[in-house]
Amino acid sequence: MCRLLGVVGASAGRLTDLLATELPGFTELSAEHGDGWGVAHWHDGELRVDKEPTSAHTSEGFTAALSRITTDAALLHIRLANPGSPLVLANTHPFRSATVAFAHNGDFSPADAVDDLLEPAMRAAVTGTTDSERFFLLVRQFLRRTDPVAALSSAAAEVRRRATRYSGLNCLLLTEQSLFAYADHDPDSAVSRRRGPGFFPLNYLVEPDRVVVASTGWDQPTPPWHHLDQRHVLEVRRSDLRVSRHLARPELLPVAAAVRGPSGILSGPSASPHG
Numbered sequence: 001m002c003r004l005l006g007v008v009g010a011s012a013g014r015l016t017d018l019l020a021t022e023l024p025g026f027t028e029l030s031a032e033h034g035d036g037w038g039v040a041h042w043h044d045g046e047l048r049v050d051k052e053p054t055s056a057h058t059s060e061g062f063t064a065a066l067s068r069i070t071t072d073a074a075l076l077h078i079r080l081a082n083p084g085s086p087l088v089l090a091n092t093h094p095f096r097s098a099t100v101a102f103a104h105n106g107d108f109s110p111a112d113a114v115d116d117l118l119e120p121a122m123r124a125a126v127t128g129t130t131d132s133e134r135f136f137l138l139v140r141q142f143l144r145r146t147d148p149v150a151a152l153s154s155a156a157a158e159v160r161r162r163a164t165r166y167s168g169l170n171c172l173l174l175t176e177q178s179l180f181a182y183a184d185h186d187p188d189s190a191v192s193r194r195r196g197p198g199f200f201p202l203n204y205l206v207e208p209d210r211v212v213v214a215s216t217g218w219d220q221p222t223p224p225w226h227h228l229d230q231r232h233v234l235e236v237r238r239s240d241l242r243v244s245r246h247l248a249r250p251e252l253l254p255v256a257a258a259v260r261g262p263s264g265i266l267s268g269p270s271a272s273p274h275g
Helices: 023-031 060-068 120-124 131-143 148-162 190-195
Strands: 002-014 037-043 046-052 070-079 101-105 170-174 178-182 202-207 210-215 232-237 243-247
Touching: 002 023, 002 101, 002 170, 002 178, 002 232, 023 070, 037 060, 037 101, 037 170, 046 060, 070 101, 070 170, 101 131, 120 131, 131 148, 131 170, 148 170, 148 178, 148 232, 178 210, 210 232
Parallel strands: none
Antiparallel strands: 002 070, 002 210, 037 046, 037 070, 101 170, 170 178, 178 232, 202 210, 232 243
């Protein structure tokens, strides 16, 4: 299992300043979630990713990256790998394309549950062994056809439909326009039973100059923090910090087919700015 942290600021600043309150508690969690760390952020119109398959708690690279990065939008991830999963860069979050970055908390099995939905180009893009990378590639595939809210909802619905079990599909998606957070976990999973009901929820904080979304693990009092409801997507727009909550709305159409469904959303190989 893993921990997630994302932020959008009203203006660019050092990441250590944007997340001054949250970083100590988040970093402390890497004493347990110590199998890798990663940071994705936007800088001068370019999506950049720093990551290592080591513990953020002891990594000089993590400390250096946080001190160096200046941005208005970022997502951070610390990893607790499933038993037997290799601790290599290819399995370390965030995963990215040229225009989107993605990090996941939870797991599902089998890890290749959605592989038969992936188009050949997406299957060829798999570099690691995790379920999380395949979840991301399915999200990317849906992004070619629809908006991020529907893409996250649709990919998660396909995982739930095809996996034999899942513990959590919580994730953060960073695009050029917005940060998205999706909340989805199985309260009856072995992880939820072992960790308790407070382990998987995602919470978010809205302030005049920034919006933060985070996994649990340190003090997040309500208020001012808010709970993101199960199977909802939080959208934080970079241009004006506008915060929107969306009920998941999966488009359960044949992933590789080019058809127009009742919603009028085209599902096919059309171009998208997100993929």
